[in-house]
Amino acid sequence: MPRHFLRKLELFTRLSAADRQALEGVVGEKLRRVGPREDIVREGDSASHVSLILDGWACRYKQLEDGRRQIVAFFLPGDLCDTFIDVLREMDQSIGTLTPVTFAEISRDTLGAVAARHPRIMQALWWDTLVSASIQREWTVNLGQRSATERLGHLLCEVFIRLQGVGLTEGDHCVLPTTQADLADAMGLSTVHINRTLQELRGSGLIVLKGRNLTIPDLAALQAASLFTPNYLHLDHVGRHLDAVEPLAV
Amino acid sequence: MPRHFLRKLELFTRLSAADRQALEGVVGEKLRRVGPREDIVREGDSASHVSLILDGWACRYKQLEDGRRQIVAFFLPGDLCDTFIDVLREMDQSIGTLTPVTFAEISRDTLGAVAARHPRIMQALWWDTLVSASIQREWTVNLGQRSATERLGHLLCEVFIRLQGVGLTEGDHCVLPTTQADLADAMGLSTVHINRTLQELRGSGLIVLKGRNLTIPDLAALQAASLFTPNYLHLDHVGRHLDAVEPLAV
DNA sequence: GCTACGAATTAACACACGTGAATTTCTCGA
DNA sequence: TCGAGAAATTCACGTGTGTTAATTCGTAGC
Numbered sequence: 001m002p003r004h005f006l007r008k009l010e011l012f013t014r015l016s017a018a019d020r021q022a023l024e025g026v027v028g029e030k031l032r033r034v035g036p037r038e039d040i041v042r043e044g045d046s047a048s049h050v051s052l053i054l055d056g057w058a059c060r061y062k063q064l065e066d067g068r069r070q071i072v073a074f075f076l077p078g079d080l081c082d083t084f085i086d087v088l089r090e091m092d093q094s095i096g097t098l099t100p101v102t103f104a105e106i107s108r109d110t111l112g113a114v115a116a117r118h119p120r121i122m123q124a125l126w127w128d129t130l131v132s133a134s135i136q137r138e139w140t141v142n143l144g145q146r147s148a149t150e151r152l153g154h155l156l157c158e159v160f161i162r163l164q165g166v167g168l169t170e171g172d173h174c175v176l177p178t179t180q181a182d183l184a185d186a187m188g189l190s191t192v193h194i195n196r197t198l199q200e201l202r203g204s205g206l207i208v209l210k211g212r213n214l215t216i217p218d219l220a221a222l223q224a225a226s227l228f229t230p231n232y233l234h235l236d237h238v239g240r241h242l243d244a245v246e247p248l249a250v
Numbered sequence: 251m252p253r254h255f256l257r258k259l260e261l262f263t264r265l266s267a268a269d270r271q272a273l274e275g276v277v278g279e280k281l282r283r284v285g286p287r288e289d290i291v292r293e294g295d296s297a298s299h300v301s302l303i304l305d306g307w308a309c310r311y312k313q314l315e316d317g318r319r320q321i322v323a324f325f326l327p328g329d330l331c332d333t334f335i336d337v338l339r340e341m342d343q344s345i346g347t348l349t350p351v352t353f354a355e356i357s358r359d360t361l362g363a364v365a366a367r368h369p370r371i372m373q374a375l376w377w378d379t380l381v382s383a384s385i386q387r388e389w390t391v392n393l394g395q396r397s398a399t400e401r402l403g404h405l406l407c408e409v410f411i412r413l414q415g416v417g418l419t420e421g422d423h424c425v426l427p428t429t430q431a432d433l434a435d436a437m438g439l440s441t442v443h444i445n446r447t448l449q450e451l452r453g454s455g456l457i458v459l460k461g462r463n464l465t466i467p468d469l470a471a472l473q474a475a476s477l478f479t480p481n482y483l484h485l486d487h488v489g490r491h492l493d494a495v496e497p498l499a500v
Numbered sequence: 501g502c503t504a505c506g507a508a509t510t511a512a513c514a515c516a517c518g519t520g521a522a523t524t525t526c527t528c529g530a
Numbered sequence: 531t532c533g534a535g536a537a538a539t540t541c542a543c544g545t546g547t548g549t550t551a552a553t554t555c556g557t558a559g560c
Contacts, residue, residue, distance in 0.1 A: 070394040137323075140320065144320040145318045145319075192510090211556080429538090440518050443518070446539095461526080
């Protein structure tokens, strides 16, 4: 069931059959399905649950008092939403869906128990968390320094490579189910300018975007044009770096 | 010695005398002192060390190929630099000083051992990590949605309150040892525009900035003008939220 | 196949912010 | 006290991106 998630974790470590089985059990517990543009629950119980996206796209966002919205992270299939982190009191940031989404609501107790019995899972979860933090920092760079074209190109590279990591690309194309307004909120640009920028990327042949279908004919070229380097996604880890990544006293 | 650090952790939990003593021992191990505008070491040994800022300001930044620099985080006295996180291979992001800095280089083994024997320290370290992540997300919002004035005002609110948390403010003023160029790199603005924006904040009486001395006569007013809400700093936690924050299977 | 509504696209105009460069002010060591 | 370099400030001008609003396109429902 959580094949994207498993596939992602295996980018980093090798899971045993028992590991995989344990994770599948956990995911089966409580499945939820919601439509597009809905908020995934986060009050009260939020501290006790983690959400694992099985299908569809979601995002973490913050809404300012005057209505401006900033998307600070995209959640793709296989991503864990650490909803539990800071929603303790004020829940300043929310998690909402962009498309219809199927996700598993996992109680932290359950996940904690599994992780305790399966060290590799624990390590993989850690890796995932650290990568998410790294992505967050890269978004800061993206918003702070890159021009609209670079910025959007950078995002498309990231999304494509992340989707690739969970087996959701085919050759040089993938889906891009977001609205241009969603992209605008993520990039800190207006929808009009997102549109202009997409045209520009299309015009220079760096992307082909028809409806929800995105094709990147020459990923290396798009990367170069966007000053994108994939290192921050840390896909180059394979097992032996485990010890270096493992956090304090597990 | 690590009084700022201890003070910060105690914002969140109550440490015993033994806890404090353990931390002080750890910090004494290896002190380092570097000048302004230097990089704090991060190769090879970086994965095995954590740096604790004792005095001075540092930052995490990324430099693009063409020279543009984005500061993605400020490290103030009492802050832990989780250098160990992603500098494993490519070390895409660096940590550098803004002023002369004194810091303790703590081996992760040592810190891990201490944390294992002192659960409250472990929890406090966790809290600190989660707050850092929350701040990072807020920076994304800041760069994406806020105007230059709001953005800079927001940063000043954040810095002031963080300094307050470690006892480095006096009444309504504190130091701001950064260069306008540093602020520019952090805010994704040009130095010229930082200057203009500072003038504007001065003009409206929201700040008084003379040399390195920053006064905020009416913090609430500055907060309002900057759409700042302190909730993301999670200073409202006191002990009893521990269980909710404690991460997976420690 | 037609309707209706959201999404994408386009256009005209405004302005926040960037750029380059000169000038002034600070800082601090000799 | 002076001088030199760094930081701050100011100016003139250019431009990337925002805003508003109209138009076209796509698509789901009837």
